[in-house]
Amino acid sequence: MKYIPCMITIGNFICGLLAIHSLLFHNPSEAVFFIFVGMFLDFFDGMAARKLNAVSDIGKELDSFADLITFGVAPGMFAYNVALHTIPFIGILCTLAYCICGAIRLSKFNIHQSDYPTFIGMPIPLAGICLVILSFMNNPIVLALGICELSYLMVSNIKFPHFKRITVENTVVRRWK
Template identity: 75%
Template sequence: MNYIPCMITIGNFICGLLAIHSLLYHNIHAAVLFIFTGMLLDLFDGMAARKLNAVSDMGKELDSFADLVTFGVAPSMLAYSVALYSLPFIGILCVLTYSICGMLRLSKFNIEQSKLPTFIGMPIPFAGMCLVLLSFTYHPILLAIGACGLSYLMVSKIKFPHFKKHAAENLESGRWN
C-alpha cells in the first residue's frame, strides 16, 4: 500500500514523457491530453500518500522529478512546437528559461517551502497549465512574453495560495463528500 502514491507519481512522470514523445511526432492534441492527465495524477499522489500514511522523502523527490518533466519540459516543448519555433533564437531561449526556472522553483520548494501554508513563487503545475493554454494563441511574440512572465513568476517572491493542501484538507475532513 505504501507504494501506491509513488506509482501515481510515476504515472505523472510517464505522462510527461508521453507528452514529449507525442510532440516528436507532431501530435499536439495527444501531448496536451498527457499533460492534463499528468496534472490529475499530480493532484492525487499527495492525497493518496496522506490517506495511506505513506508520505516520504522519496515520494517528495519523485514528485519533483515528475513535475519537472510534465509541467516544465513538456509544456515548454509544446510552446516551441506550436509557435516559438518561428523565433529561432528567442524561442529556444524562452524554452530554456522556462524549464530552468521550473527546475529552480522545484528545488527551492523542496529545500525551503514544503511546510509553508502558501507557495512562494508560482507552482510549476499551475505555470505549466498556463503555458499550455497560452500555446493555443499560436502567436509567437505573445507566447514568448508569456513564457518569460511565467518563468519570472515561478522564481519570484510572490505568494500563491496552496490550493492542493486546502483541497486535500477539505476532502479528508469530509467537507467535499
C-alpha cells in the same frame, strides 16, 4: 499500500515522457492530453500519500522529477513546437529559461518551502497548464512574453495560495500551502 502514491507519481512522470514523445512525432493534441492526465495524477498522488500515511522523502523528490518533466519540459517543448519555433533564437531562449526556472522553483520548494502555509512562487503545475493554454493563441510574440512572465513568476517571491486538507486531532482543517 505504501507504494500506491509513488506509483501514481510515476504515472505522472510517464505522462510527461509520453507528451514529449508525442511532440517528437508531431502530435501536439496528444501531448496536451498527456499533460492534462499528468495534472490529474499529480493532484491525487499527494492526497493518496496523506490518506495512506505514506508520505516520504523519496515520494517528494520523485514528485518533483515528475513535475519537472510533465509541467516544465513538456509544456516548454509544446510552446516551442506550436509557435516559438517561428522565432528560433528567442524561442529557444524562452523555452530554456522556462525549463530552468521550473527546475529552480522545484528545488527551492523541496529545500525551503514544503512546510510553508503558501507557495512562494507560482507552482510549476499551474505554470505548465497556463503555458499550454497560452500556446493556443498561436502568436509567437505573445507566447514569448507569456513564457518569460511564467518563468519569472515561478522563481519570484510572490505568494500563491494552496488548499490542502489535513487532519488535526480528528478535525478537518483547511491549510494554505
